[in-house]
Amino acid sequence: MDKLTILATIALDLTAALDARSRYARLLESLRRAIPYDAAALMHLEGEALIIKAAVGLDREAMLQRFLPADHPRLAIIAKADGPMVFPSDSSLPDPFDGMLAIAGPSPASAPRAGQAAATRIHACIGCPLHASGRLIGMLTADAIDPRAFAGLDLTFIGAIAALAGAEMHTTDLLQALELNAEKMGLIARDLLHEVRRDKGGQMLGESPAMVHLRREIELVAASDFSVLITGETGVGKELAALAIHASSTRHEQPLLSVNCANLLESLAESELFGHVRGAFTGAGEERTGKFELADGATLFLDEIGELPLAVQPKLLRVLQSGEMEKLGGGRARKVDVRLLAATNRDLEGEVAAGRFRADLFHRLNVYPLRIPPLRERRQDLPLLADHFCKTIARRLGTGPIRLLPAAMGELLTYSWPGNIRELENLLIRAALRAAAAVPRGEAVFIQAGILDNSALPLAARLAPPETAEVVPASLPLLKDAVEACKRRSLQQALAAHGGNQAAAARALGLHRGNFHKLARRLGLL
Numbered sequence: 001m002d003k004l005t006i007l008a009t010i011a012l013d014l015t016a017a018l019d020a021r022s023r024y025a026r027l028l029e030s031l032r033r034a035i036p037y038d039a040a041a042l043m044h045l046e047g048e049a050l051i052i053k054a055a056v057g058l059d060r061e062a063m064l065q066r067f068l069p070a071d072h073p074r075l076a077i078i079a080k081a082d083g084p085m086v087f088p089s090d091s092s093l094p095d096p097f098d099g100m101l102a103i104a105g106p107s108p109a110s111a112p113r114a115g116q117a118a119a120t121r122i123h124a125c126i127g128c129p130l131h132a133s134g135r136l137i138g139m140l141t142a143d144a145i146d147p148r149a150f151a152g153l154d155l156t157f158i159g160a161i162a163a164l165a166g167a168e169m170h171t172t173d174l175l176q177a178l179e180l181n182a183e184k185m186g187l188i189a190r191d192l193l194h195e196v197r198r199d200k201g202g203q204m205l206g207e208s209p210a211m212v213h214l215r216r217e218i219e220l221v222a223a224s225d226f227s228v229l230i231t232g233e234t235g236v237g238k239e240l241a242a243l244a245i246h247a248s249s250t251r252h253e254q255p256l257l258s259v260n261c262a263n264l265l266e267s268l269a270e271s272e273l274f275g276h277v278r279g280a281f282t283g284a285g286e287e288r289t290g291k292f293e294l295a296d297g298a299t300l301f302l303d304e305i306g307e308l309p310l311a312v313q314p315k316l317l318r319v320l321q322s323g324e325m326e327k328l329g330g331g332r333a334r335k336v337d338v339r340l341l342a343a344t345n346r347d348l349e350g351e352v353a354a355g356r357f358r359a360d361l362f363h364r365l366n367v368y369p370l371r372i373p374p375l376r377e378r379r380q381d382l383p384l385l386a387d388h389f390c391k392t393i394a395r396r397l398g399t400g401p402i403r404l405l406p407a408a409m410g411e412l413l414t415y416s417w418p419g420n421i422r423e424l425e426n427l428l429i430r431a432a433l434r435a436a437a438a439v440p441r442g443e444a445v446f447i448q449a450g451i452l453d454n455s456a457l458p459l460a461a462r463l464a465p466p467e468t469a470e471v472v473p474a475s476l477p478l479l480k481d482a483v484e485a486c487k488r489r490s491l492q493q494a495l496a497a498h499g500g501n502q503a504a505a506a507r508a509l510g511l512h513r514g515n516f517h518k519l520a521r522r523l524g525l526l
Contacts, residue, residue: 024054037142044138062100072096078127084158087125089147123147130166206381210373221368222248229365230343232372235422238343242301254298262307262503269312270328280329292325299339306346307503313358320364375417389425393432400444407449488523
């Protein structure tokens with residue numbers, strides 16, 4: 001076989017869709033066509049030792065050993081060489097594989113031991129250092145009993161084979177490192193997901209009929225791959241419902257990626273979801289992978305889907321209909337397998353009627369609607385929820401047990417909870433902080449009714465000024481300053497009423513979200 005054919009065969013073997021061990025073994029078999037060896041080994045440098053990754057003609061003892069170049073003169077010479085090294089047959093340097101050649105078949109009982117030793121003693125040796133990025137990563141060695149076996153070898157040709165072997169070993173190292181890193185990141189992602197579930201309760205708490213029904217619905221839809229539209233007021237726990245669906249789904253071992261559509265700038269929303277190619281727009285210096293591509297095989301949660309810019313909605317519809325997406329600026333569609341969960345506190349049917357949301361996209365999302373009941377519809381769950389939050393807060397603050405006195409619980413049961421569970425948690429955090437300030441660290445903290453009064457009053461009552469006689473100031477402020485102060489108060493009240501959610505606060509004031517953000521920043525609220 002000619003040299004070019006041998007090189008082509010080795011290259012094809014190394015790029016075959018086989019595991020690394022099989023590719024290495026095929027390389028050594030192909031090498032025999034160029035070098036008439038009795039034994040050959042492909043060794044990988046791990047730290048200061050050489051480990052045999054594949055070998056032909058060596059016994060089991062050799063396969064289990066670690067070869068330190070410092071202990072083996074020939075290996076030390078090969079390590080420092082720039083190319084293939086052929087050792088003279090009469091070299092006095094010991095060969096690291098002397099006595100380790102595998103003998104085909106058992107030796108005759110009558111054969112003298114000296115003859116057997118001579119049959120396994122190496123007389124011809126060639127070695128090639130394997131480099132990657134100027135660094136030694138391994139060696140390729142071949143040995144023969146016949147001292148003339150390697151006479152007349154084309155060392156340039158052997159060097160080309162060694163270069164192929166070095167490139168393959170380096171690529172295998174990189175792939176194994178990536179696989180290990182991917183496995184590590186997967187474990188980290190699962191741990192983080194468990195931590196998120198723990199911090200957010202880990203489950204949908206409540207024993208009210210509304211919550212029992214909700215858990216049944218989640219269990220039913222989780223086993224499918226249907227899109228789910230989660231609806232409900234601000235603070236009811238829509239994200240927690242998405243976590244519960246994912247945790248019970250067939251994709252639970254894969255990550256749950258999340259995107260808050262209210263935080264997407266209209267100009268970058270398409271890139272965030274679908275990615276972009278280099279040069280797709282001004283500033284796109286590098287290619288970017290979008291959330292749909294990252295979530296291939298996993299689950300994607302689009303929170304506040306009602307805030308998704310109208311211009312991006314057709315692309316989302318295409319993914320839901322065909323499972324195909326295309327990067328911004330790219331000309332090639334690719335298939336993705338993504339389970340989509342979406343959530344909104346908007347009336348999407350009303351948004352469709354108003355022309356702010358596509359009807360076809362709404363119906364694609366609304367395959368299985370899931371409504372999360374507000375807290376006022378499940379008041380009997382309040383003691384359970386309050387106890388859960390008190391335990392979580394105590395762990396975070398490092399206090400003793402936090403307890404609600406009966407009068408305080410009575411206040412919770414009579415309040416309307418416009419901010420739902422999020423408002424309950426925030427209220428208890430504030431109350432616990434106040435109560436814990438007067439208690440030695442580590443002792444039980446008791447929340448009394450009086451501490452809740454200021455926090456639990458409806459928003460309008462909390463913000464209303466006290467009833468006092470009208471006082472006419474000695475001097476009136478400038479109209480400009482008065483207008484600015486009024487704007488600041490309005491934005492502060494809207495943010496407080498919606499738990500800091502800018503998009504919801506902007507809607508309440510009849511402002512575009514971008515204008516709201518600019519005004520709040522100018523007034524020093526952000």
